[in-house]
Every structure is written in structure tokens, then in C-alpha cells.
Amino acid sequence: MPNSAMTPGVVGPFAGMDVPWLLRMRAETRRDHPFLIWAPFDTPARPWTYGEFHDRVGALSAGLVKRGIKPGDYVLIHLDNCIEAMLTWFACAELGAIAVTTNTRSAAAELEYFAEHCDAVAAVTQPAYAELVSSNCRKLRWIAVISHDAGAAPAAGHVVPQADRFESLFADSADRPRRVIDPFASCSVQYTSGTTSRPKAVLWTHANALWGGKVNAAHQDLHAADVHMAYLPLFHTNALAYSVLSTLWVGGSCVIQPRFSARRFWNVAAEHRCTWNSTIGFCMKALLEHEIPKQHTFRLWGTAFCEPPAFAAFGVKIIGWWGMTETITHGIIGEVDQRNTPMSIGRAATEYSLRVTDDDGTPTATGETGNLSILGVPGLSLFKEYLHNEKATRESFDEHGYFITGDRVTLLDNGFISFGDRSKDMLKVGGENVAASEIEQIVIAVPGVREAAVVGKKHPMLDEVPVVFIIPHGGTGKAPAALHDHVMAACRNALADFKVPHEIRFVDEMPRSTLEKVAKAELRKLLV
Numbered sequence: 001m002p003n004s005a006m007t008p009g010v011v012g013p014f015a016g017m018d019v020p021w022l023l024r025m026r027a028e029t030r031r032d033h034p035f036l037i038w039a040p041f042d043t044p045a046r047p048w049t050y051g052e053f054h055d056r057v058g059a060l061s062a063g064l065v066k067r068g069i070k071p072g073d074y075v076l077i078h079l080d081n082c083i084e085a086m087l088t089w090f091a092c093a094e095l096g097a098i099a100v101t102t103n104t105r106s107a108a109a110e111l112e113y114f115a116e117h118c119d120a121v122a123a124v125t126q127p128a129y130a131e132l133v134s135s136n137c138r139k140l141r142w143i144a145v146i147s148h149d150a151g152a153a154p155a156a157g158h159v160v161p162q163a164d165r166f167e168s169l170f171a172d173s174a175d176r177p178r179r180v181i182d183p184f185a186s187c188s189v190q191y192t193s194g195t196t197s198r199p200k201a202v203l204w205t206h207a208n209a210l211w212g213g214k215v216n217a218a219h220q221d222l223h224a225a226d227v228h229m230a231y232l233p234l235f236h237t238n239a240l241a242y243s244v245l246s247t248l249w250v251g252g253s254c255v256i257q258p259r260f261s262a263r264r265f266w267n268v269a270a271e272h273r274c275t276w277n278s279t280i281g282f283c284m285k286a287l288l289e290h291e292i293p294k295q296h297t298f299r300l301w302g303t304a305f306c307e308p309p310a311f312a313a314f315g316v317k318i319i320g321w322w323g324m325t326e327t328i329t330h331g332i333i334g335e336v337d338q339r340n341t342p343m344s345i346g347r348a349a350t351e352y353s354l355r356v357t358d359d360d361g362t363p364t365a366t367g368e369t370g371n372l373s374i375l376g377v378p379g380l381s382l383f384k385e386y387l388h389n390e391k392a393t394r395e396s397f398d399e400h401g402y403f404i405t406g407d408r409v410t411l412l413d414n415g416f417i418s419f420g421d422r423s424k425d426m427l428k429v430g431g432e433n434v435a436a437s438e439i440e441q442i443v444i445a446v447p448g449v450r451e452a453a454v455v456g457k458k459h460p461m462l463d464e465v466p467v468v469f470i471i472p473h474g475g476t477g478k479a480p481a482a483l484h485d486h487v488m489a490a491c492r493n494a495l496a497d498f499k500v501p502h503e504i505r506f507v508d509e510m511p512r513s514t515l516e517k518v519a520k521a522e523l524r525k526l527l528v
Contacts, residue, residue, distance in 0.1 A: 012380060013214075014183040018206035019093040021181060022213065022248060027054035030224070030251040036244070037227075037255045038083040039268055040151025048083060050251070053090075058173030060091035066171050068141065069122060071096030071179065074189070076115055076123035076140070078102050078133055080150035081234050081258050084166055086244065088124045089234075093187055093206065095177040100189040100201075101235035103432075104129060105496040110199075112136040114191055118201060118387060124166060126150070127158035144169050150258035183207040184379050189387055190237065192325045192433060199438075201387035202325045205379045212241030212328040213249035215351055215381075219321070219329065220302060221336040222276060224251040227297075229274040231257040231283075232431065237325045242278050242302065262286040266293055277301045277316075280431040282461050284311050304419070306340035320345040322419065326383040326396075326403060327352075331374045332417055341416040348415065352376050355402055356411055369410040369420040373402035425520065427454075429498045430462040436520075439501065442494045443468055448483045453510055453518045457503065457527040465502040469510060469523055476506045 026035070031051035039045040048056075069075060075097050079085040085101075092099040102114050115123070115137035122142050125133045128149045133140075146166040148154065187206045191199040204212075220242070222228070230243035234256070247254040255272045257264075260283050268274070275297055281304060288311070298316045306320035319334030322345045331354065334346035348354045353375040356364040364370030376382035382403055385393045396404055408420035427434040436454035443452040451471040456464035470487065472479035480486075484504050491500045511522035 012183060012207060014207045014210045014380075016181055016183075017210060018181050018183055018185065019090065019187060019209050020179075022210060023050075023054050023057065023090060023094075026050045026248060026251055033224075033251065034253045035248065036083060036086060037253060037272060038151075039255050039257050039272070040082075040148075041258060041261065041264060042152060045255075045271070046083070047253075053087075055173050056170075057087055057090045057094060058176035059170045060087055061094035061177055062173060062175040063169040063171035064091055064097065064122075065095055065175075065177050067122070067169060069095060069097050072186070073097045073122075074100050074118040074120045076100050076102060076118075076120040076125075076133070076137065077235070078104060078111070078123060078125040078129055079146070079235075080104050080126065081231070081239070081256055082126070082146065082148070082150055083256065084124065084146045085234050086256070089188065089240075093209070096179050096185065098186050098189055098203075100191075101240070102191060103233070103235055103496060105432075105498060107493065107495050108132060108136045109494045110496060113198060114201075115140065117198075118189060127154035130158065130164075152258075183210065184384075186384065190235065190325050199435075200389060200392055203384045203387045204328065205384050207380045208328050208383060209241070209245060210249075211381055212237075213245035215329040215349075216242050216246035217249045219333045219336075219349065220246060220276065220319075221300065222246050222250050222252060226250070226252040226275045227272055228252065228254040228276040228278070229257070229269060229272075230254050230278065231260040232278060232280065233259075237323070237328065238278055238431075241328055242323075260286075262290050266290070266296070269296060269298065273297045275299050279303050281308075281463055282430050284308075284314070285461055288313065300336065302334075304345065305343045306334040306346060306416075307342040309342055322346070322407070322409075322417075324405060326405075327374060327376065328381070328383070331405075332409075341412055341414070341418075344412055344416040344418045345409070346417065348417070351381060353402075355400075356409060356417075364411055366411045366413065369408050371423055372405045372407045372409045373398060374405060375400075375402045427456040427466055428463050429456075429465055432496075432498045434466060434499050436466070439466055439468065439491065439495065439499055442490055443470065443487055443501075446483070446487050446490050448473055448480050449487065451510065451518075453520060453523060454501070455520050455523045455527065457524075459502075466499065467503040467505065467527060468501040469505050469507055471508065471510065472506055475508050479506055 027050045034047040035050045037047045089099045124144045130145045144166045184205045188204045189201050228243050230239045232239040301318045321330040322332040323330040332346045333349050334340045355373045356370040410418045410420050425436045439454045440452045450473045453469045457467045459465045511519040
């Protein structure tokens, strides 16, 4: 695995820089320009200028130090989209703590695992999740709770004691901590589904975050005059790096919404004169059901495919891209200034080297589908490591130092690439990565289940949804009447809602391939 970014004598592109440096520089050069515009659904939008945001981050980082947070500590951020999520993320970066952003749709068992695995010492959450965090993250020293739920008033009974309120964390920004700048210091963690039963913790350095800002901005042709719309979850790489960090790098503005709302989309875009939108198929399909303005200020959208014909009605250039939490930015990207092959994901990004090979390592021919791997520098253009999982980190790179993505792509003419499938047995549910094995681990533990296999079923809005095939003990004829409900209950208890199977099919046998493995391709055919 290459590690030249940390080799003595090698000068990296972010020498003398880290995330606090970038925010401070922008506060000095764009002090009165809006950085983040918090646009909740039921109250007026609240712009935060670069200067104001920087000052507030300083006050929060000083307060976190007073609450005992030290460099190297892990802080759980379990929040829906809101300004407090970004204040906390940047405050952790300022003092040298490591922000751990977790999916707010996670089940109790998942949240418990996240906190235990990274050894989190504190958490910031919101009223709706406070009890969940408190009950399942029992080793935390303290929990701070913001005053709202993604801009909405908390539900009755979610009263937060004064001492636990997020506002109590702030101190004097003059006391903000100062550290020696180290671009390769650990910065943040995101948990991402893999092929194992547990999500892996993807660790970024400050250099990774800066790479995300600079390279994403270049790929997206983003400039200081742009206004980026962000409604995808900030606990994922897309909104965090593609939208917020790229905006910070160029000194532009980013409108943060609680979540996607087709009904509100065009009004928000018009109010803030948005020029850029990072989106997914689900959102675009929903927008087709609403009236599209004859005029708008968008110039570019980014999503999974270049120029999808079904969405030409929006009247905006749409570039495709491919990336992962581990790559921070796009390893494959559509062309902003040229024609793209419709429904491709773009061409290889200039910052990486890609390999597309057959299972035996033979280069894949044009028109064929092969395994995608990508060469970068860990800690710079690729993630630093999987936290506390040296084996998984090591096995994620091949003998040539390429990161094995687990995705398969098809080579098209003129260097364009289209997405094939997921060799890692992954599902893409409404923009969320879901490991089939994670669901299978839960199902197989239910009494009465002999074997289980999960595959994705095409869905008109969510791309695909999980369906589980089950061989009951004794066969379908002897399956308990309540087995279906028991399986669903187990999944709802242990998994985030988007991972819960949409359908259960009881069968007496599974189609098999070599070594008696379940032939999931055959199972998928049964769903057509």
C-alpha cells in the first residue's frame, strides 16, 4: 500500500495546511460573505457568514476543551442536517478531536456498535435521538442535545435539561485551541457498509478533507460566486465533501436543508439563486412530479449518470460521477465543458489511476465489464485506514497498491465508463449503501431460519430495495406462521429502516453455483 504522502522529504499539496487553517483563511478573505445558509422548512433561512461561522467554531472548540475533549478523542455527531452538525465537525477539527458522523437512521444495535468501536467519549445529538444515544452509548462521558429536530420543534416529552443543552458547550472564542499544523493528523470518521456483517470506519486525515475540498471544487467547476444546494445527509461524503468542503475551498455559499423536499425545492433554489445541485435519482424522479420553472439559476447538477435522458426536462447540464467514502472525491467524473456519453458515469479523473480487470487480472476490453480498482495515496487522495481494522485495510489493496473498490464497471468508447454492478454484494437503496451480508446476519439468527440470502430488487424511486429469500427449518411446509413477522421484527430492531427487507420469500432450496454458494444472480431473475 503506497504511503508516499508521509515519506520524509516529500512535500505534499497541503503542507502547512489543515481544516482550521482553511476556515481561518476564508474568514479573513471572505469574512462577510455567506458560507452556510441554514434553510429549515418552517422558519426563515439563517445565513452564516464566514467570519461569524469561524468565530462560533472557535467558541465551541474552546468549550469542548473545557468539557474535557482532548486531541485524539472521538466525538459522536448523531444529527440530521443542521448548522450544529457543521459547527461540531469543524470544532472537533480545530482542537484535534475526531468527528464521527453517524447515520441517524441507524438502529439501536448499530449505534451501540459505532460508539463502542471508535471508543467515543462524548456525543452531540438532537431531542428525537437523545434517548436512543443515551441508552445505547453508555460509555460516553456526556451528551449534548441541540434545541430542535432538523429545524422543527421537538416533540412533546423531549425536554432537554439545561446542563445538557448544546448551547452550554460554548466558551470564549478567544480561548480557541491552537495546535501545530499537521495535514496528516486524523480528522473524521464515517461508517460505511462493507461485505462483512459490521460497517467499517473510514478514517480521514485533514489532508483528505482538504483534498475533498480542492478536488471536488475543480471537478464541479465550482467558484466563489456559486451557491451549492445541499439536502443529502451531511453524515455522508457526498454532502460533506462534494458540497460543504468544496464550497469552503472556493469561498462560495452552500444552502443546507434538513432533507430533500420536492415541494420546497424550486422555491428554495429561487430564494437563494442556487447554481449547483448534488442529487440522486430518487430526488430527480420526485421533482418530475412538480412544475419545473421556465427559468432558474442552476448551471450544473451532479448525480450518478451523465445526461440521463429522462431528466432533460430540468434544462440543466447533468454530470455523472463515481466515488466512495474511501476516495473522498470522484474517481470517475463527467466533463463539465464537453459532451458526455449519456448514462455513463464519466471518464477517469486526472488525479487517480484506474484499473479495470477480469477476475484473473486480465485487462478488460472495451465493451466488457470488469472489476474496478483505483490507485491513490492513503491519507491524501485515499482514506488513511479502516479504524481499528488493520486486516481489512490491508486486504482492501491489491499487490500493486490499488484500492479494490468492489464495484464493476463497463468500458465504453472514448474513455467513458458506465456502472456495471457490485461485486461486493452491495445494494444501493435510495442513495444508501447496504451490505446484503449485514441483513443476512440478522435474519439467520432468527429461530426457524435455516438459510437466508438477500438480493436487490429494482424499485422505481429507490433504485433497489432488499428482498430476503429464506429456507425455513424443515422446509416451507413446516415454517411457523409467525416466522415472517419474527424476521421483520428482528430486522427492524437491529437495522436502519432503509436496510429492512421490503419482501420475504420462503423457498425450499436456493439456486447454487460453484462450491455450493447461493447463485444470487439467479435469485435476482426471480424478482423480475
